[in-house]
Amino acid sequence: xxxxxxxxxxxxxxxxxxxxxxxxxxxxxxxxxxxxxxxxxxxxxxxxxxxxxxxxxxxxxxxxxxxxxxxxxxxxxxxxxxxxxxxxxxxxxxxxxxxxxxxxxxxxxxxxxxxxxxxxxxxxxxxxxxxxxxxxxxxxxxxxxxxxxxxxxxxxxxxxxxxxxxxxxxxxxxxxxxxxxxxxxxxxxxxxxxxxxxxxxxxxxxxxxxxxxxxxxxxxxxxxxxxxxxxxxxxxxxxx
Amino acid sequence: xxxxxxxxxxxxxxxxxxxxxxxxxxxxxxxxxxxxxxxxxxxxxxxxxxxxxxxxxxxxxxxxxxxxxxxxxxxxxxxxxxxxxxxxxxxxxxxxxxxxxxxxxxxxxxxxxxxxxxxxxxxxxxxxxxxxxxxxxxxxxxxxxxxxxxxxxxxxxxxxxxxxxxxxxxxxxxxxxxxxxxxxxxxxxxxxxxxxxxxxxxxxxxxxxxxxxxxxxxxxxxxxxxxxxxxxxxxxxxxxxxxxxxxxxxxxxxxxxxxxxxxxxxxxxxxxxxxxxxxxxxxxxxxxxxxxxx
Numbered sequence: 270x271x272x273x274x275x276x277x278x279x280x281x282x283x284x285x286x287x288x289x290x291x292x293x294x295x296x297x298x299x300x301x302x303x304x305x306x307x308x309x310x311x312x313x314x315x316x317x318x319x320x321x322x323x324x325x326x327x328x329x330x331x332x333x334x335x336x337x338x339x340x341x342x343x344x345x346x347x348x349x350x351x352x353x354x355x356x357x358x359x360x361x362x363x364x365x366x367x368x369x370x371x372x373x374x375x376x377x378x379x380x381x382x383x384x385x386x387x388x389x390x391x392x393x394x395x396x397x398x399x400x401x402x403x404x405x406x407x408x409x410x411x412x413x414x415x416x417x418x419x420x421x422x423x424x425x426x427x428x429x430x431x432x433x434x435x436x437x438x439x440x441x442x443x444x445x446x447x448x449x450x451x452x453x454x455x456x457x458x459x460x461x462x463x464x465x466x467x468x469x470x471x472x473x474x475x476x477x478x479x480x481x482x483x484x485x486x487x488x489x490x491x492x493x494x495x496x497x498x499x500x501x502x503x504x505x506x507x508x509x
Numbered sequence: 510x511x512x513x514x515x516x517x518x519x520x521x522x523x524x525x526x527x528x529x530x531x532x533x534x535x536x537x538x539x540x541x542x543x544x545x546x547x548x549x550x551x552x553x554x555x556x557x558x559x560x561x562x563x564x565x566x567x568x569x570x571x572x573x574x575x576x577x578x579x580x581x582x583x584x585x586x587x588x589x590x591x592x593x594x595x596x597x598x599x600x601x602x603x604x605x606x607x608x609x610x611x612x613x614x615x616x617x618x619x620x621x622x623x624x625x626x627x628x629x630x631x632x633x634x635x636x637x638x639x640x641x642x643x644x645x646x647x648x649x650x651x652x653x654x655x656x657x658x659x660x661x662x663x664x665x666x667x668x669x670x671x672x673x674x675x676x677x678x679x680x681x682x683x684x685x686x687x688x689x690x691x692x693x694x695x696x697x698x699x700x701x702x703x704x705x706x707x708x709x710x711x712x713x714x715x716x717x718x719x720x721x722x723x724x725x726x727x728x729x730x731x732x733x734x735x736x737x738x739x740x741x742x743x744x745x746x747x748x749x750x751x752x753x754x755x756x757x758x759x760x761x762x763x764x765x766x767x768x769x770x771x772x773x774x775x776x777x778x779x780x781x782x783x784x785x786x787x788x789x790x791x792x793x794x795x796x797x798x799x800x801x802x803x
Binding site for chain 1: 513515517706709712713714715716717718803
């Protein structure tokens with residue numbers, strides 16, 4: 270996979286995510302991503318699409334610092350991630366909300382406790398957060414399931430808990446991997462509105478999805494991953 | 510329900526949570542008994558040393574080649590009272606000797622039927638003690654079969670025994686501490702492995718290594734303290750039972766096992782120390798293991 274064409278010569282300052290000729294391979298296997306370069310400005314909203322296996326989840330995992338690139342450089346929040354200490358990486362992750370494709374909820378915690386987890390980790394132990402978390406869960410339609418454990422929830426309900434957990438800390442950057450894959454169209458649109466509301470408050474959003482009709486309903490640029498490379502389609506302007 | 514009451518890493522359901530308190534209890538029990546033995550022995554030696562310091566005993570056989578011991582005793586007493594450093598010298602009364610021997614010979618034994626030597630109890634100034642070699646030679650001139658016993662040889666053996674007991678106790682405590690560290694390290698590594706996905710998730714939502722370590726520390730703290738207290742209570746019960754059994758057998762020279770305030774302090778600190786070591790071990794294990802992860 271090649272880079273996404275002309276690389277803006279803007280300085281790193283003011284850029285939230287910057288990939289420079291990044292490639293990724295697992296072990297000694299073939300490249301999953303190759304020579305990927307792109308920028309995400311603060312406050313932007315991007316969809317990310319591509320065929321299954323194109324590397325969407327792998328790319329997102331490098332942004333949320335779960336994986337290191339095999340080659341190239343990644344800058345997040347004006348820092349080269351290669352130079353981060355473990356403590357700095359942990360602090361940076363607190364600025365990033367992630368909706369995982371497989372939800373990754375903790376089965377021994379209730380929906381309320383799962384959603385409150387990022388707040389707990391960031392040191393907010395005030396019991397008043399319960400109200401805030403409960404409100405958020407009610408917003409995603411889970412008011413009746415605050416004390417339910419994940420194994421008792423449906424796929425769609427788990428997905429909404431995962432979304433609530435990702436947004437509860439008002440992250441600077443939200444990465445969502447197929448966040449509407451298990452919900453009906455009505456709920457999918459409702460969740461997209463939630464992401465837009467967050468975006469209006471300043472959160473940068475990247476949503477990886479297969480749902481082209483959903484992408485078409487919203488007026489946001491699309492990062493397309495394909496074997497031929499990465500390209501960014503901007504609404505109303507076609508290929509960027 | 511408290512929102513933040515539960516551990517994020519579900520360690521409470523692990524097998525380690527069930528068997529580790531028992532192991533800690535056994536370790537604390539053994540360490541407590543070892544410490545009590547060492548403390549008791551040390552105190553007993555001090556007590557004996559204090560009691561025998563500044564004293565010696567001269568044993569004079571009752572009959573010396575047909576001569577009654579009485580004459581020899583008088584001459585020995587005169588010798589002692591003119592020896593520099595001697596404060597007091599007196600011949601022990603038969604009933605006093607009988608009382609000392611009774612625990613070994615029984616109440617029915619009669620001294621009159623036994624060749625029990627006459628005993629001269631001598632008290633001297635420990636700061637200006639007499640020359641025991643010269644004294645022994647002078648006593649031998651009066652009564653060749655008399656024995657001057659300064660108790661030093663016996664005390665030396667007892668001191669050596671006490672030191673051995675103390676070293677063994679220290680070794681036991683050191684081995685137990687080492688075992689505790691190994692067990693906690695193993696259990697913690699097992700926990701890290703079993704709960705790998707949870708730990709990975711916590712990392713991804715911003716948890717630092719020390720946050721995850723604190724989860725393991727809290728778990729280890731709970732079971733170590735619980736096991737430690739149980740082990741200590743069991744050790745105290747054992748010591749109490751031993752104390753009751755030995756009561757009335759003072760003459761066997763077995764040390765008194767009644768606990769003193771210092772002993773209690775040491776014992777009460779034992780579960781605290783074990784808990785501290787276990788908690789610290791868990792923290793170090795988690796931090797070192799996580800630091801090796803990408």
